[in-house]
Amino acid sequence: MKLIMAEVFNSWQGEGGSVEGSAFGRRQIFVRFAGCDLNCLWCDSREYINASRVFRWRSEVEPFTGKFEYRPNPARLDEVVEAILRLDTGDIHSISYTGGEPTLQVKPLKALMGEMKSLGFDNFLETHGGLPELVKEVASVTDYASVDIKDETAKATEDWRSLVLREVESVRILKEAGAKVYAKLVVTSETKPGNVRWYAELLKGLAPLVIQPREPIEISQEKLMNLYREAALVMGRKNVGLSFQVHKYLNVL
Numbered sequence: 570m571k572l573i574m575a576e577v578f579n580s581w582q583g584e585g586g587s588v589e590g591s592a593f594g595r596r597q598i599f600v601r602f603a604g605c606d607l608n609c610l611w612c613d614s615r616e617y618i619n620a621s622r623v624f625r626w627r628s629e630v631e632p633f634t635g636k637f638e639y640r641p642n643p644a645r646l647d648e649v650v651e652a653i654l655r656l657d658t659g660d661i662h663s664i665s666y667t668g669g670e671p672t673l674q675v676k677p678l679k680a681l682m683g684e685m686k687s688l689g690f691d692n693f694l695e696t697h698g699g700l701p702e703l704v705k706e707v708a709s710v711t712d713y714a715s716v717d718i719k720d721e722t723a724k725a726t727e728d729w730r731s732l733v734l735r736e737v738e739s740v741r742i743l744k745e746a747g748a749k750v751y752a753k754l755v756v757t758s759e760t761k762p763g764n765v766r767w768y769a770e771l772l773k774g775l776a777p778l779v780i781q782p783r784e785p786i787e788i789s790q791e792k793l794m795n796l797y798r799e800a801a802l803v804m805g806r807k808n809v810g811l812s813f814q815v816h817k818y819l820n821v822l
């Protein structure tokens with residue numbers, strides 16, 4: 570089975586804050602898939618959006634060394650498993666599947682997640698959740714999931730409202746399958762409080778929400794706290810948190 574990969578590395582999970590289902594600060598092996606069907610204005614993995622231009626993938630030779638080995642795409646499933654196992658430092662909380670958008674390659678993704686479970690690892694899915702029919706395929710092998718709710722200011726797609734509804738549907742599917750799931754909302758100085766209220770109403774009683782400022786941060790602390798309050802007033806004070814991309818401040822992958 571073949572996959573279009575971007576990279577495999579070992580790091581700390583830098584996002585997710587302290588809400589239930591978050592793996593913030595946990596050691597993970599990250600498996601980044603190439604290719605995405607959305608186009609968020611601020612995407613920090615932009616070089617991997619167009620899978621047909623990702624000719625090779627890299628895997629860390631040893632954690633935190635910054636030394637990589639490069640291989641051509643498409644990758645074989647067994648090559649990816651081998652790259653993951655080589656980075657097993659014995660303290661791995663879970664394997665993070667990210668991208669790009671991992672669910673776009675749902676067949677090899679499911680096979681890889683199944684294989685890692687059979688090897689004794691937990692699976693952490695990082696997804697935009699815009700394709701609930703694909704999320705459904707991997708829900709049974711997902712232990713943790715971080716599902717983005719794309720704010721209007723991300724300009725991820727033309728029909729933003731229907732994207733949000735599909736993302737919330739993915740949250741529901743993952744939760745019903747027994748995964749620990751939270752939603753992540755990247756906000757900017759242009760994010761509308763009314764939109765945050767809408768996301769909060771959709772998520773209320775379903776999953777907690779972390780609010781993550783777009784990097785590099787341009788939103789004021791006052792605006793960030795106002796958006797936090799909007800969400801917490803709808804969802805309940807225990808169900809909202811902040812998340813920052815801490816790995817960027819630590820200068821790790």
Ligand SMILES: C[S@@+](CC[C@H](N)C(=O)[O-])C[C@H]1O[C@@H](n2cnc3c(N)ncnc32)[C@H](O)[C@@H]1O
Nearest residue numbers: 611612613614668669670695696697717783784
């Ligand atoms: C690159 S995405 C890949 C997974 C999936 N496509 C998604 O968007 O959820 C991984 C995470 O990084 C976040 N992210 C990407 N660029 C960012 C930025 N400039 N500032 C803050 N968060 C960002 C995304 O919102 C998402 O939660």
Ligand SMILES: Nc1nc2[nH]cc(C(=O)O)c2c(=O)[nH]1
Nearest residue numbers: 580581582583584667816822
């Ligand atoms: N350390 C670290 N934490 C992360 N959390 C989510 C990431 C991602 O790009 O999906 C990411 C990443 O790329 N690195």
Ligand code: SF4
Nearest residue numbers: 605607608609612669
């Ligand atoms: S959905 Fe994720 S990978 Fe795709 S453009 Fe947005 S942030 Fe980047």
Ligand SMILES: [Mg+2]
Nearest residue numbers: 613614667814
């Ligand atoms: Mg990242």
